[in-house]
Amino acid sequence: MGLRARWGRGRGTRANDPSFLPRERLGREARLARNLERVYDVGQDRIWNGGDVLQTLLDKHGPVDIPEPACSAVRELLGAMLWGELAAWKVSAELAPLLPSHEGRLAATSQAHDEARHFRVIHDYLELIGGPTDAPAPSAMQTLDKVLAADTLAKKLVGMQLLVEPVALTLFTILRRSEVCPVLTELLPYLEQDEARHVNVGTNLLPELVRDMGWAEAADYWAYQGRLFHLEVRGLAEMEPALRTLGFDPREVYRLGQGKQVGAARMVTDQLGGSAERITDWMRAGMEFTAVYRFPGPEERRDVLSRLRAGLAAARQTEAPAAHLLVR
Ligand SMILES: [Fe+2]
Ligand SMILES: [Fe+2]
Numbered sequence: 001m002g003l004r005a006r007w008g009r010g011r012g013t014r015a016n017d018p019s020f021l022p023r024e025r026l027g028r029e030a031r032l033a034r035n036l037e038r039v040y041d042v043g044q045d046r047i048w049n050g051g052d053v054l055q056t057l058l059d060k061h062g063p064v065d066i067p068e069p070a071c072s073a074v075r076e077l078l079g080a081m082l083w084g085e086l087a088a089w090k091v092s093a094e095l096a097p098l099l100p101s102h103e104g105r106l107a108a109t110s111q112a113h114d115e116a117r118h119f120r121v122i123h124d125y126l127e128l129i130g131g132p133t134d135a136p137a138p139s140a141m142q143t144l145d146k147v148l149a150a151d152t153l154a155k156k157l158v159g160m161q162l163l164v165e166p167v168a169l170t171l172f173t174i175l176r177r178s179e180v181c182p183v184l185t186e187l188l189p190y191l192e193q194d195e196a197r198h199v200n201v202g203t204n205l206l207p208e209l210v211r212d213m214g215w216a217e218a219a220d221y222w223a224y225q226g227r228l229f230h231l232e233v234r235g236l237a238e239m240e241p242a243l244r245t246l247g248f249d250p251r252e253v254y255r256l257g258q259g260k261q262v263g264a265a266r267m268v269t270d271q272l273g274g275s276a277e278r279i280t281d282w283m284r285a286g287m288e289f290t291a292v293y294r295f296p297g298p299e300e301r302r303d304v305l306s307r308l309r310a311g312l313a314a315a316r317q318t319e320a321p322a323a324h325l326l327v328r
Contacts, residue, residue, distance in 0.1 A: 035204045036103035039197055043110035048190055050121030054183070061182040064128045070180045071129055073242035077171055079132025080140045080239070082122045084168050087144040088198070089115035091160045095153070099205070107201045114194040125187065140235035146228060152217075154209040155224045161202025163228050169195045170256045178246040222279075233290055251295035262287065289315040 058064070066074060092115055096108040126132050147159035169192060176188040213221060233254075236243075240250045262284050293311035296302050300310060 029208075032204045032208070033101065033103040035200060036101070036107040039107035039200050039204075040103075040110040042197060043114060043194070046193065047113075048117075050117045050190075051124065053190060054121055054124055054187060057183040057186050061186075064125075064181055064183050066129060066181050069245050070178075072133065073245040074175065074178075074180060074184070075126065075129055075131070076133045076136065076242045077175060077239060077246075078122060078126055080136040080235075081168060081171055082119065082126060082132055083136060083141065083144060084164060085115055085119040085122055087148055088160055088164065088168075089119055090148060091156055092198075092201075095156065098153070104201075104205055107204075111198050111201055114198065118191050118194065121187070121191075125184065137235045137238035139231050139238055143228060143231045143235055146231065150224070152221070154206060154213070154221050157202045157206055157209070158221070158225055159228055161199055162206070163225070163232060165195055165199050165202075167232060169199075170253060173256060174243070174246070174248050174253055178248070180246060229286075233294060237294065249295075249297075251291055251297060254291050254295055285315040288317070 089112060092108045092111040096105050096112055099105050099108055143159075143164065147156060147164060150156040150159055172188045172192050172195065176185050176192070179185050210218065210221065236250060236254055243250050243253055262280060289311040291311075292300075292314040293307045296307055296310070300306070
């Protein structure tokens with residue numbers, strides 16, 4: 001069954017549908033609408049030209065020259081981001097005309113424009129260093145395919161805005177922190193600001209969708225998140241050599257992404273209230289377990305039993321706090 005039939009129930013999909021028009025809204029609905037409008041307005045105010053920014057940085061710093069093996073690591077990570085940008089561009093452009101509210105359509109349209117700019121500027125930068133590597137992390141590619149193939153709006157939103165966008169933010173942050181190239185270091189904050197804004201599209205649209213779900217649909221939705229999260233962790237493990245080349249420990253990178261994902265999930269469950277708020281506690285505990293079990297530190301024992309024990313202890317302690325979406 002197609003995406004439109006599964007979630008739209010025909011709402012806002014006809015030009016003469018009254019729900020297509022802006023209308024008075026009260027309380028929560030009005031606040032969510034204003035937040036979504038703000039995504040559009042801020043996007044408009046902070047719009048930037050990727051070609052101009054890249055050229056200005058090249059004029060300032062001179063030609064890009066990254067020594068090996070760092071150059072290959074950047075090509076691998078940024079290559080994965082290139083396909084992530086294309087997926088985000090496709091998803092936001094697909095959602096824009098289908099969203100039931102005027103403000104949601106504004107926000108998704110703004111995001112589609114941002115993602116097109118991101119794709120082009122990353123592509124142009126990659127051309128300067130030999131293009132993306134031939135085979136980006138296979139699990140990262142599977143994650144993107146799974147989001148593109150999602151059969152409900154809620155899955156597509158949670159997949160792109162709450163799981164993939166925080167990972168994109170994380171990789172941009174660590175590439176910037178690596179200071180491997182001054183042009184890249186000064187280019188990435190432009191993308192990070194846009195990506196942090198995009199997370200708001202999901203956090204403002206998802207609570208209403210999740211609230212309307214029956215048990216079966218909700219179980220399917222949370223199971224989908226779990227499968228996507230599992231794939232993302234595998235993707236990170238596949239990127240481990242590139243991360244280490246740039247001087248990052250995979251657990252440190254995982255923790256940064258974990259904080260951003262928990263922060264985004266908390267923004268959704270806070271609005272749902274009640275037992276939904278416990279979901280982020282379980283999510284954080286599950287992520288804590290995964291961090292310690294999957295990415296043992298240099299001084300930690302690596303046998304399965306020791307990792308299991310350490311993972312369970314970490315899950316109980318929930319040592320990592322939820323992070324701001326935009327980490328400097
Ligand atoms: Fe993007
Ligand atoms: Fe984005």
